[in-house]
Amino acid sequence: MVRVVVVDDEPMVCVFLRTILGSADDIEVVDEAHDGAAGVEAVLRSRPDVVLMDLRMPGVDGLTAIERIAEFADPPAIVVLTTFDADQYVLRALRAGASGFLVKSTPPEDLIGLVRVAAEGHTVMSAAAARRLVAASTDRLSARDRARKLVESLTEREVEVLACLGEGLPNAQIAERLFLSEATIKGYVSRMLEKLGCGNRTQAGLIAYDAGLVEL
Template identity: 50%
Template sequence: METRIVIVDDDPLVRAGLRLMLDGADGIRVVGEAADGRDVPAVLDAHPADVVLMDLRMPEVDGIEATRRVRTRQSPPAVVVLTTFDTDSEVVGALRAGAAGYLLKDMPPARIAAAVRAAATGEPVLAPDIARRLMDAVAAGGSSARDATSALGRLTDRERDVAVEIGRGSSNAEIARRLYLSIPTVKAHVSSVLGKLGVENRTQVALLVQQAGAA
């Protein structure tokens, strides 16, 4: 399936470079661009997308607020932050706003393209070199491990098994294989986990699992 993306960055050279790098790469099609977070809703109205590649620091509406606005849309696209900044506050802020992942602009093009495709299917996408630091930051500054454990307690045993696999970064196919389930059944469990935990995406499930020390 074709993955449609919108690129949001205030630097026209960055947008041009990303378009050149991603457009047509293994089924990816760039359908729109925005130079500021304030313009994203209008671009998405004109060009429906599966994934938004979102810069963080923009002059009027920053990437965190823009992500929050995107995620309030009906059937919203996944948002993947793509930035040069990896401070704890920005990483955590973006994910709490509903971003499905967080990538750095110095990642190889092939990995960025793979992350875009993964985000379109609901897979979490975190740059490996910041994933562990992110988990530590959330555990230290967010909800307590007790709160996270309590949240996971709302799940059935099988849903908890699925949540733990999400926390380990497993794909739906990997979860199906490890838990001896069909992929449609895994997808149903993932939807139930998201609903019961009150979160928007798999990355936020992974954060809760890590906070609870369940992975």
């Protein structure tokens, strides 16, 4: 069962998400909150697998909440909820630890599958939207320099794996492309995330883009 916490200051959005996700046999909305501080408390209280987090809320905003949740010992996957996919706050949220984002106009029939993908540890974000977000970054030049320095610490094989993460590929597809076992890829990913100081695959994927390893 995929356990979900919804954090949004609009009660109707929470009701909508509860209704849609509740129709799936393997997903349960276990808690909800209407500001960032309450969202952090809900995560501590309910220990979800996935958090759907609005960014713009009164009081403690979603970005601050994401930063706090990402510091937990075993944080859940955090998926940003946003109205506009080019919102600058979304890029900051991804760098802070979010594993992807959904626009609030996501069709209901797609939402359940995307929550399942997030629970499995994969990025929930379209390539086109990611391109717009990263291109809008105000510190693109410095981000590129930082990313290239980080990549210099990796082995040749780790760089290949990182490029695959930049494309959003799951471990099984990376293994098939590089002619390695899935277990071997898991080991590479784990060591690479530690070297890069990344909390999840999405952050590593952004480094791959910044370093020029992949074009989104």
